[in-house]
Amino acid sequence: MGIVVQKFGGTSVGTIERIGRVADRIISYKEAGHQMVVVVSAMGKSTDVLVDMAKEISAHPDEREMDMLLSTGEQVTISLLSMMLEKKGHRAVSLTGWQAGITTESVHGKARIKHIDNERMKSELAEGNIVIVAGFQGISEEGEITTLGRGGSDTTAVALAASLKADKCEIFTDVSGVYTADPRVVPAAQKLDVISYDEMLELANLGAGVLHPRSVECAKKYGVCLVVRSSFTDEEGTYVQEGITLETGRVVSGVAHDEDVAKITVVGMPAQVGTLSRLFNTLATHHVNVDIIIQSSYDAKASNISFTVAGSDLTHALQTLEVSRADLGFDKVEYEEALTKVSIVGAGMVNNPGVAAEMFRELAQQEISIKMVSTSDIKVSCVIASEYADRAVRALHSIFQLDAQEVAVVHGI
Amino acid sequence: MGIVVQKFGGTSVGTIERIGRVADRIISYKEAGHQMVVVVSAMGKSTDVLVDMAKEISAHPDEREMDMLLSTGEQVTISLLSMMLEKKGHRAVSLTGWQAGITTESVHGKARIKHIDNERMKSELAEGNIVIVAGFQGISEEGEITTLGRGGSDTTAVALAASLKADKCEIFTDVSGVYTADPRVVPAAQKLDVISYDEMLELANLGAGVLHPRSVECAKKYGVCLVVRSSFTDEEGTYVQEGITLETGRVVSGVAHDEDVAKITVVGMPAQVGTLSRLFNTLATHHVNVDIIIQSSYDAKASNISFTVAGSDLTHALQTLEVSRADLGFDKVEYEEALTKVSIVGAGMVNNPGVAAEMFRELAQQEISIKMVSTSDIKVSCVIASEYADRAVRALHSIFQLDAQEVAVVHGI
Structure with missing residues (x-):
């Protein structure tokens, strides 16, 4: 079987106990024979805590330094998730954005990914390791830490899936899929089983802003099979695919x-x-x-x-x-x-x-x-x-x- | 005038307000004409918080992943201190261990520094920037994040001072210098004005463990003029020098x-x-x-x-x-x-x-x-x-x- 990329957002990894549940889900895939690459965001509200500290110093902190600051959030999660997987008996290795070979534009706060050198990830997979990658971040050609802005971790996941030619890219979030409208506003909203890239692009802000347009664009461009589903249930999610x-x-x-x-x-x-x-x-x-x-x-x-x-x-x-x-x-x-x-x-x-x-x-x-x-x-x-x-x-x-x-x-x- | 390296420990940068005071001290040196390289530790007890999270997962977390986790602590401080300096009107740039060119052994948890490629630091200094470096961390030749273990940030500061041929390396801490005994145990202990490297090496655990032996060894080896002083007062500290x-x-x-x-x-x-x-x-x-x-x-x-x-x-x-x-x-x-x-x-x-x-x-x-x-x-x-x-x-x-x-x-x- 091939590679599966999974992405877990901040809520899904908000506590040590939740990180444990994420690890269990990853292990079930690994044991089914998949090679696993997992992208995670910063834990819960930890990014907000960092932003608040910066705002205490300056209303407009330097963007390069903000990236330096915020990129630590994901780095904390990747190390804890790797420890958790090892505790549960599976070999895992965490990689920062730059270690995963994610090169971006030289822009701070909302850089776009330019290319991915997947050599390190491939060699870790070949050794049987579960690869845990920090979402939302990369490195510029000048060696500066950059972040990808809103929806950045989704984009990281899709870009890795494209680069590694993964079978699918599953985005785990706190809603169970893509809805016909935001269920918080429209209680009668329904979950869609399947949707085309183009519709998803337009609906990108639907369903509690479940996917960022950039990640959908990237999925469409490289034909990545994208799945949006809940990290708290085993419910089937919404498939985003071509020609539906x-x-x-x-x-x-x-x-x-x-x-x-x-x-x-x-x-x-x-x-x-x-x-x-x-x-x-x-x-x-x-x-x-x-x-x-x-x-x-x-x-x-x-x-x-x-x-x-x-x-x-x-x-x-x-x-x-x-x-x-x-x-x-x-x-x-x-x-x-x-x-x-x-x-x-x-x-x-x-x-x-x-x-x-x-x-x-x-x-x-x-x-x-x-x-x-x-x-x-x-x-x-x-x-x-x-x-x-x-x-x-x-x-x-x-x-x-x-x-x-x-x-x-x-x-x- | 030449380069001065200063190191501020976790207590000295424990709050945003204290980071502000550290910035003021750096600025006073900068305005006196020195080129400034500053090494900082993680804020206050933040390393303990990270360690506690890891221990919640495993009594013996993987050492590579611990380094991945703990190195975020200093990265937070360097970005905040840079923002603070910029807020106060001075150009500053933060550098992680790997960005500062600090290459270590391929050991996790207590790696030794092998060599320092100071090109980036020198070019930042040449552009008039205050350079803020994350203490306690480096990168192995395989591209893995490493930490230097106990006293690591002191060692970083001395190693940078040696590499950059700095005029002096000031270690700011919560005591005002090196004492004849730990003042918490011996109320009659006195502060020494000056001490030789060899004596300091032997006394390394004196005065609230003010300097780690490794940093003193490094200072002795490269003839770095080391000063231990309080970050909370303007009191003269203790000079550690050869041939005293x-x-x-x-x-x-x-x-x-x-x-x-x-x-x-x-x-x-x-x-x-x-x-x-x-x-x-x-x-x-x-x-x-x-x-x-x-x-x-x-x-x-x-x-x-x-x-x-x-x-x-x-x-x-x-x-x-x-x-x-x-x-x-x-x-x-x-x-x-x-x-x-x-x-x-x-x-x-x-x-x-x-x-x-x-x-x-x-x-x-x-x-x-x-x-x-x-x-x-x-x-x-x-x-x-x-x-x-x-x-x-x-x-x-x-x-x-x-x-x-x-x-x-x-x-x-």
């Missing part, structure tokens, strides 16, 4: 929402060739991720450009714009916080015109005003005020017939 | 004691050429440090060999002997725990015969029986039962005229 026909024939397969959205409007951008590209190049250079973009011309000489960023990136984005103001030549910047992006996702939408219209109609019915819209082949997203987010998600989940039949009443509004 | 004539003209300059001693007796070793060397080779191979050795022949065919080891190494030493029993051909092993080695140290002893006799007489007067004796040019050590340790140290401190004049009464017994 949704068994239900539903047009919409899920409702996603992201509550960390801010909208920035750059007013009075000169209408010259290249200004748009300069604006977004500047933001990209400063690692501000832009999502939805809308341009509206108001006269021949200038236009307004609105776009969304993560709420947590807002301050940094505004600073970046302020510094670049003279260079870019715009009049002023306006912004709006506390916004939510609500999206309906489904591979079946391609052949069903009118889905977007149905979504807008339902939101109007709920008296929720739409601030921005963005569409793709398999998705329609609307930006609304966060105060209406839960109501919008429940209404859309219901109107697109996603509510589980056994749940008769959707609670609350 | 003790200003006092005292025969004995200090009384040291080590309460972590166990005695092992190997009974009935065959009296053949090479048996002694095989016995101690076996122990050395298993990294058991042996201190005092006494051989007593009881007939032509066999002899008894007694030696002391650290109390914490006793179990490991006994296991090693048990495994090697057939090979070494002895009859049995006896051992005794809870022993203390009390030593008098002084460069002046070379020219003063009778010092040992005076020590034995005083111990006899105190009705303390001597179990083993060991002497060198500048030292006499006696192994006694630990229950008499404090009484012995105070009596010897007094009889050799080390008591501070202003302290009239030595407390307790």
